[in-house]
Amino acid sequence: MKLFNDLQTQKVSKGTILLYKGDICKSVYRVVKGCLKSYVVDKSGKEHILHFAAEDWLITDMDSFINSKPSNIFINAIEDSEVSLITTSDYNNISQLSHDDLLEQNNKLINNLISTNKRLMNLLSATAEERYRDFIETYPTLVQRLPLKLIASYLGMTPEYLSDVRRKLVQK
Template sequence: MDSFVNNKPSNIFIDVIEDSEVSILTTSNYKNINQLSYDDLLEQNKKLVNNLITTNMRLANLLSATAEERYLDFIETYPTLVQRLPLKLIASYLGMTPEYLSDVRRKLARK
């Protein structure tokens, strides 16, 4: 959002790893937001609020939860992704190395 709103290069990117449907919001659309219908504005607001909530939860998790707690939260929140994503991507998302994630998974399997 910082890059989009402030018209500057982004330091992050999104890499699609499977077929996806993507919505594009251009700067001209954003500048003409007052031309959107009330229902479209509500939908956009809902998406932004959900994104903010999810981002804040992820940040709080990264700062305060143990690696095991982060992994358990991930598999509870995104149960289908655990089977579809390589462990290195899950580990990266959780802020740990793939080797450490393997250790976490091994510990959980023993319990």
């Protein structure tokens, strides 16, 4: 059994919220086409993007999905998208995967953890230019697809400041 074979797929219109804060997350979304984002909203109503998921990326609230806890995040479609759904029952049958498929999924989880740790370190200690360069390296297809304000939110800066960073990079 391959984890992503024969999964339910769903078309999702731009702007559709797939997970609301407070709901129990019932799916891991694998993006077939399009782009999703996960984010939190602070007390002042400001959105902080945690993660983008473009083609072949996964996105979920793992704590909510695994532990049936209320989610702390939102997930929504920022483009018309198509996603494959890994449900809790699919996940509970993971033991039916072959050894090679389990290794592949383990490697994806490890890469996700590495990427998350790198992102956290960048937010804490990298310059704005370094964070933007890392974004380009991590999400090369999204640089031209996403509005500047979404990229800026992800990088922890204003759109105006990101414009300055981009302008300085072009001048170099």
